[in-house]
Amino acid sequence: MVAGMQSRSTPSARAGGRPRSAAADHAILEATRAALVDLGWTKLTLGDVATRAGVAKTTLYRRWAGKSELVVDAVAELFDELELPDSGSLATDIEGVVLRFAALLGRPETKTALMAVVAESTTDAPLRERVRASIVERQKRLVLEGRQRAQVRGELPVEPDPAAAARTADLVFDVIAGAVVHRALVSAEPVDTEWARRFTALLLSGLAATAGTGPAGPDLSRPPAGSPTRPPVQPH
């Protein structure tokens, strides 16, 4: 389970009654994802999810406050499957995670659900917190891991101030996640290898340096495939 559901009064208090079915939780989240694929966010109904899961509607409402909460939990499980590839350089690591993230956003259940729950969360503070805890914060691990790996490789300097390091991680996370989400869902254009390369180059070298980079020319900032040689970015 990704995050807490409707909390029991006390976690350790002996309930004194029939315990909640553990199997139902899994069946419901599975059914929710299937319904998202078949129907999309708008046409998904809790009644339909209950039927698919072989569960009564009341069981569903006993555990989740509504459609948004349920869907957040259902898709959060998918986000937890994201991994940062170790491809030998920061640039290719970024490209890899961008493509994986884009692939995740390309799945119908994620595509239709993510923006919808974010939209809901703008007018629902508890939901906003749930989205943040279940999805956003959990994926920052990818940025942290990537940076550490790059620092070990010597591709990035070590930031001594932890607060500044955290600020930068947040910024980088918003930039990467934001760019991919915007490209994929708002602009609705493909996030392919080509785009991932150009985005990574911009992120690493900045706007000025990137100018003129295109698909035709050789990209000197990336190591030849298979040869993990010099890092493209030289701190100091």
Next chain:
Amino acid sequence: MVAGMQSRSTPSARAGGRPRSAAADHAILEATRAALVDLGWTKLTLGDVATRAGVAKTTLYRRWAGKSELVVDAVAELFDELELPDSGSLATDIEGVVLRFAALLGRPETKTALMAVVAESTTDAPLRERVRASIVERQKRLVLEGRQRAQVRGELPVEPDPAAAARTADLVFDVIAGAVVHRALVSAEPVDTEWARRFTALLLSGLAATAGTGPAGPDLSRPPAGSPTRPPVQPH
């Protein structure tokens, strides 16, 4: 009017009977924004909009296909008010537009509507096209204008290949818009001057160069306030 609504049978077709009330269009879009502020996307109903606008529901359906289309038109008008400030340098221009964009996203009607219509558009191709045409493509003008201005100032080189130039503009647009939207609506954290500066520095100079940039230290890449002097980015 931002974009085409439900098209009349033929623009030049015989006038026939009573002409459509022009005042109604404006009243409806205004009422839509007011309803978004009061109720948010989910609780907004077309019946309520019609009542607020002093119009019958049929009048509304005669002109828009549904809630999403109506809201796209209603918020697109707001996006058209965005402007690129001319502050003397590319960096401060970007910072300025980032803050203006964030202010727009902070308005309740925009906040709740933008992600919602994007979510809808993931499973509705005509709506996706409408969002692209009415909102996304129209705002790329800001990137194009900013680049041209920077080129005039000598802050950015001129890209000779028009296709590559367009690709870069699209990329930069997704990065800027995506980062701001993600920060404001997904991470749900404030887009303030401080964040705008750090984001701009990252965008212009890249990840390596930005490392270590914090609120305390002087940012050499930015000109002293009020003195539009040397550009912060030196091509070549």
Next chain:
Amino acid sequence: MVAGMQSRSTPSARAGGRPRSAAADHAILEATRAALVDLGWTKLTLGDVATRAGVAKTTLYRRWAGKSELVVDAVAELFDELELPDSGSLATDIEGVVLRFAALLGRPETKTALMAVVAESTTDAPLRERVRASIVERQKRLVLEGRQRAQVRGELPVEPDPAAAARTADLVFDVIAGAVVHRALVSAEPVDTEWARRFTALLLSGLAATAGTGPAGPDLSRPPAGSPTRPPVQPH
């Protein structure tokens, strides 16, 4: 239609909208009676009635406040079909109407509905008034008609005081209707010709005179069949 339904704001006010379907009213009441036959009062649901009538649930709720009100109207139509036979003597008139009333109470839709709405009406004053207006008061015509006919025949004296006459009519109505209902629905025993005769004899002659009257002996208070001769009750 038996009684007023959910009243329009003003009967003479031009509504200014689509008028209510007159056909729907009839279809709904018909469907209600059919559902009573098939399901009985308790299992009857408004959703089912709506389906049977080919009508939306909202249409039903727009016109009736609830299940009780609907059923009152549906069965009231049946009660209006009751008639007082003109058989030549007061005794046989009463026997006839008792048997007809019993037959009506034997129909499944009436049997299950009548006591149920009366039960509801004990805790619902508006419903009580509706039952009284739609069913109870309307059937008193039978008593009034029977008395007048008997007075014409000379079987009953004319009561000069209208108030006393009304009081007596109410009393007789409660005795006749109450006895038949109690026999048929509470005691749950058959109301057959035999019972009708004995009841009529009791009503006309009183308890003392009736004592000893049984199925075997000839009933001198009744004229021979087919011969409308002397009235069984002699005023003065």
Next chain:
Amino acid sequence: MVAGMQSRSTPSARAGGRPRSAAADHAILEATRAALVDLGWTKLTLGDVATRAGVAKTTLYRRWAGKSELVVDAVAELFDELELPDSGSLATDIEGVVLRFAALLGRPETKTALMAVVAESTTDAPLRERVRASIVERQKRLVLEGRQRAQVRGELPVEPDPAAAARTADLVFDVIAGAVVHRALVSAEPVDTEWARRFTALLLSGLAATAGTGPAGPDLSRPPAGSPTRPPVQPH
């Protein structure tokens, strides 16, 4: 306890485990009556009764098959409290019992429950039998007792044929009970002393003799208060 509840497998069967709480039975029936007063038949729920009685729902279902059975038992206890007053004459005895019966029907728990269980019983044979055994048959004792008392007094002749006597008792019972129930619950008008007198006069003397009897004139069929003299009805 009025009537059998859900029967144990066998009364003589091995005691086995924990015996049923005797206190629970009483608490449940008491709670049922209280709930009838507060909520009425329709809004009464078994869950609520269980809560009021401080008992689990399962305990309740272990003993009664459903709401109707429970309520029959709960109100049957009240009907058993009815008594036939010994006032010295048949007429005043009847008037007395009519008023007591009316007072019982005026209690909120009885009023709302009696018609409801009768309504249920029209489509539920076992319930019908339970109503008959627990309520209807038990109250016929009042008629039998009244008749016997009248016969001792010489107000009524002795019927030699037991079958005919039983038929008459049933008829009289339906007439009295039916009239009072109809007046009180269907017509929803008060059963006061005045009405009880006029009803008794009609029952004893028949329709013709009753004509003209009103509140103003002296009622010769009743003995002066306090003087148990001549019977009002003279059998031959």
Next chain:
DNA sequence: CGATAAACGAGACGGTACGTCGTGTCTTGAG
């Protein structure tokens, strides 16, 4: 005395119906 067995409280469970609400269409009469 300990074992056995049923009753008990608590409350989750699969169902079913509720009465309301929003959607998008329709049917009126007025303009």
Next chain:
DNA sequence: CTCAAGACACGACGTACCGTCTCGTTTATCG
């Protein structure tokens, strides 16, 4: 042909009870 008004068919909502079940606990009688 448009418009305001509002009825209409449809379908989902979230809630309430139903009657059953599954727990852990209690309270008897029996061996």
